[in-house]
Amino acid sequence: MTALSGHDAKRLHDLAMAILTEREPVRVWPLLMERLTADLPVDLAVLIDLDWRAGTGHAQTGSPDWLHEAPLDALIHAHMRAHPLLRHYACTADRTPLTLDEVADDRWWKSEAYHAGKAAIGIDRQLALPLSSRPGQIRGVIMSRSGRRFTDRDLEYAELARSLLDTVSAYEKVAFGMPELGDPSEYGITPREMAVLALLDEGLTAHAIGSRLQIAEKTVIKHKENLYRKLRVHDRVTALKKGRSLGLLPSVPDMD
Structure with a gap:
């Protein structure tokens, strides 16, 4: 060959x-x-x-x-x-x-x-x-x-x-589908880190995120650590709440 x-x-x-x-x-x-x-x-x-x-x-x-x-x-x-x-x-x-x-x-x-x-x-x-x-x-x-x-x-x-x-196909579904949201680069968040944040918002585990984005689970964990540091939070729930407050994630629909 x-x-x-x-x-x-x-x-x-x-x-x-x-x-x-x-x-x-x-x-x-x-x-x-x-x-x-x-x-x-x-x-x-x-x-x-x-x-x-x-x-x-x-x-x-x-x-x-x-x-x-x-x-x-x-x-x-x-x-x-x-x-x-x-x-x-x-x-x-x-x-x-x-x-x-x-x-x-x-x-x-x-x-x-x-x-x-x-x-x-x-x-x-x-x-x-x-x-x-x-x-x-x-x-x-x-x-x-x-x-x-x-x-x-x-x-x-x-x-x-x-x-x-x-990888592009998986990535675009996450990162390119949010044109109305804020600019992650203003907070030093990379496109790949933003993709991880969006998938965390879907409730996926690190293993599932790795499968979706075709990257190693340990790489996902590293991206999560970088996200938490840049958002100045220490856990997933707070990271998602902070992401919404900054306009990086869509707001949760009002159930009333």
Whole structure:
């Protein structure tokens, strides 16, 4: 198996830094699609969100820009259940990046679904980065390029990128979903510490927070210690109360 080069490692480092320093949350996923198309490289990358049971779904964002004019949602609705990669992830618990060549048989390359995709967006070789999702749903990135097969190096890079994207997905649900709240940086609280505080507010344990954010439990505990110090409190209940008083957490609805 071809090992990742130092150049590949730098690309992953730069990608992580671009995510962490992006000041506009809505730009994060488009930025990721742009970087993946350049780094692998591929002709296009699309973030999809599907409800397999209902047979519906949509493309959330993609790169290059012309994809926004392509009939992606129509392709998804018409052919998602015929797509070998999507069918594989829907029927298994596998979340390993895979290529079409690994799961498709001769029937796929002759199918109406393949030819419809080929005509609309030029799909040929495809690589999927499946992200964590609820049962019955598929969320992930589908990347395509014409002609050239994906290599062992591409798959190794994709696995590392998938872990990074999964972390972004978990992080955005916590940190990017609170634009109306106060600015944690005014109190020296980092985005990751803010993510931990929000999950503490959900009642999660340190172990569960670590699983959600894909970090070690001891790292969560360290973030909690930093939070308590910065908020000048000594326990979880007081930290949450202080977080609300500072506008960092949403107010508890009045039950009267």
